[in-house]
Structures are given as C-alpha cells and as structure tokens.
Amino acid sequence: MQYVTLNTGATMPMLGFGVFRVPDKRECEDAVYEAIACGYRLIDTAAAYTNEDAVGAAVRRAIADGICTREELFVTSKLWVTSMGDYDAAMAGIDDSLAKLDIGYLDLYLEHQALNDYFSAWRAMIDAQRAGKLRAIGVSNFYPNVLTNFCEIMEVTPAVNQVELHPYYTQEAALENMSRYGVVPEAWAPLGGGRYDPFGDEGFRSIAEVHGKTVGQVLLRWNVQRGVVVIPKSTHVERIRENFDIWDFELTADEMAQIAAHDKGYTGSRAKHFEPDFVRMCLGR
Numbered sequence: 001m002q003y004v005t006l007n008t009g010a011t012m013p014m015l016g017f018g019v020f021r022v023p024d025k026r027e028c029e030d031a032v033y034e035a036i037a038c039g040y041r042l043i044d045t046a047a048a049y050t051n052e053d054a055v056g057a058a059v060r061r062a063i064a065d066g067i068c069t070r071e072e073l074f075v076t077s078k079l080w081v082t083s084m085g086d087y088d089a090a091m092a093g094i095d096d097s098l099a100k101l102d103i104g105y106l107d108l109y110l111e112h113q114a115l116n117d118y119f120s121a122w123r124a125m126i127d128a129q130r131a132g133k134l135r136a137i138g139v140s141n142f143y144p145n146v147l148t149n150f151c152e153i154m155e156v157t158p159a160v161n162q163v164e165l166h167p168y169y170t171q172e173a174a175l176e177n178m179s180r181y182g183v184v185p186e187a188w189a190p191l192g193g194g195r196y197d198p199f200g201d202e203g204f205r206s207i208a209e210v211h212g213k214t215v216g217q218v219l220l221r222w223n224v225q226r227g228v229v230v231i232p233k234s235t236h237v238e239r240i241r242e243n244f245d246i247w248d249f250e251l252t253a254d255e256m257a258q259i260a261a262h263d264k265g266y267t268g269s270r271a272k273h274f275e276p277d278f279v280r281m282c283l284g285r
C-alpha cells in the first residue's frame with residue numbers, strides 16, 4: 001500500500017473501497033467486511049448513501065474478528081447538502097453520521113457538494129475536528145474556482161477534494177490547483193462508474209496485457225501514479241480482490257499519456273453539477 005500525507009500530518013491509504021449505490025444493508029456490510037479482510041484499510045461512505053450503519057457494522061465485525069484495529073482503518077463519510085443549511089444543522093449532521101457509524105470517530109469527513117451554506121457547515125466541521133470527532137476534514141465536487149475561493153478565505157484548508165477522476169475526465173488543471181493548496185485529490189468513479197465501457201477499449205486492453213493485469217487494475221494504477229487516491233466500488237468478491245492488486249507493476253510515461261489521451265473534458269463527465277435541476281434536487285426542492 002502507498003500512503004499520502006494530509007495537511008493534518010495523518011497518512012491516508014491511496015487505495016480504498018467505495019460503497020455508493022449499495023443500499024442493501026447486508027450486501028454493504030458483507031462487501032465492506034470482505035474488503036477489509038482482503039487488505040483495504042480506507043472505506044468511503046456518505047450520509048446520502050444510507051449505508052453508514054452497515055459500514056459501521058462491518059468495521060466493528062472486522063475489529064472484533066481481529067482482522068485489524070480501529071487505528072489501522074481510515075473511514076470517510078460525507079455531510080449531505082440538506083444538513084448544510086447552517087452551523088447547527090451541520091453539527092447535527094456530523095453527529096448523526098457518527099452515531100450511525102458507531103466507530104468512535106471519523107478519519108475524514110467531507111462536504112459532499114459545494115451547495116447550500118457550505119461556509120457555515122465548514123465552521124461546524126472545523127469545530128468537530130477540534131473536538132476530536134473528525135480527524136481530518138475535506139470537500140467533494142469542488143470545482144477549481146469554488147475550491148480556490150474556499151481555500152483563500154477559510155481558516156482551515158480542506159485536506160482532500162473528492163472529485164470525478166478517470167481517463168475520460170482527467171481534470172489535469174483541477175489537480176494542479178489542488179496541489180497549489182496542498183489539497184489531496186481523491187477519485188470518485190475511478191473505473192468510470194459503470195459508464196464509458198473502459199473494459200472494452202482496445203488501447204486499455206493492450207496495456208493491461210503487456211503487464212499481465214486487467215483493465216480495471218490499469219485504470220486504478222494510472223490514477224495512483226499521478227498522485228490520486230482511488231476508491232473503486234464492487235460488490236463482487238473477485239473484483240474486490242482484483243481491484244486491490246495494483247502494487248506489483250508500474251505504467252510507463254508513454255502508457256500514462258496514452259491513457260490520459262481518452263479525456264473528453266466536462267462533456268464526458270457523469271456529474272450534473274452545472275445543471276439547475278441537479279442543484280434543486282440536491283437541496284430537496
């Protein structure tokens with residue numbers, strides 16, 4: 001495993017396990033338990049995924065079974081937009097995540113979107129961090145202009161910005177801007193999130209073949225090699241194991257460039273952040 005150091009001084013694993021769109025509690029708990037047993041130490045959930053309780057149950061079960069200690073794990077969750085109306089709502093949202101997870105503290109907590117009153121919510125996150133509830137705090141889906149304004153004016157700089165990052169949406173300029181502020185980039189949908197069919201791409205397949213790896217492993221390795229934390233999701237045991245096995249090969253500079261050449265820019269993005277209907281939907285309107 002490789003680690004990246006956050007602006008808090010803590011280290012974060014560069015490969016973790018995501019649980020978006022795993023609403024079934026038993027399926028989520030089993031997948032997270034399997035991931036921890038396989039070696040994953042970073043788990044990524046969110047209030048909006050409605051599975052924080054299942055993630056917490058898996059973590060407690062893994063610790064009880066002696067697979068790892070709480071300190072070895074790095075658990076992330078996210079504050080949803082409807083809990084970001086003001087300072088008190090945000091604090092209540094943080095406490096709600098902590099209660100559902102029931103694992104003592106969170107290693108990283110993110111503002112899920114730059115929506116609602118994310119400035120007041122950030123002040124609550126800063127206080128929760130000072131109180132020891134959250135070890136590190138960060139943001140998600142903060143585009144370069146929004147992140148820049150935030151970093152320039154807020155007292156505490158986000159440790160992490162979790163955004164969509166894969167070969168079809170490489171966001172090189174956004175990564176450069178994060179680096180300027182010491183914000184660690186984390187990729188959501190590192191395998192394309194079920195879109196784009198990277199697994200059928202001849203170019204990706206031939207690079208994978210050269211290294212005796214799968215296309216999924218190549219995509220994850222590509223992001224890690226450019227300094228991006230990845231959190232692939234799968235509910236299939238064989239894929240959970242496959243996605244963890246990316247540490248025994250290295251992509252050449254030429255292969256890195258060939259992969260990045262798939263970039264389509266924002267039009268290739270899965271996100272709808274610039275669409276008014278998406279904003280209204282997130283706000284619960």
Ligand SMILES: NC(=O)c1ccc[n+]([C@@H]2O[C@H](COP(=O)([O-])OP(=O)(O)OC[C@H]3O[C@@H](n4cnc5c(N)ncnc54)[C@H](OP(=O)(O)O)[C@@H]3O)[C@@H](O)[C@H]2O)c1
Pocket residue numbers: 017018019020021044045112140141162163187188189190191192193194199216217231232233234235236239240242243
């Ligand atoms: N902050 C945000 O706004 C945000 C947004 C989206 C996601 N996320 C986080 O990022 C995590 C990852 O993103 P994601 O779940 O959207 O997409 P992803 O990890 O890129 O892709 C997951 C999809 O790929 C399939 N898959 C997984 N491993 C595979 C493999 N080795 N070969 C072929 N297919 C494979 C999965 O299917 P199976 O499960 O059937 O294997 C699933 O359909 C999420 O789980 C969540 O934690 C955050």
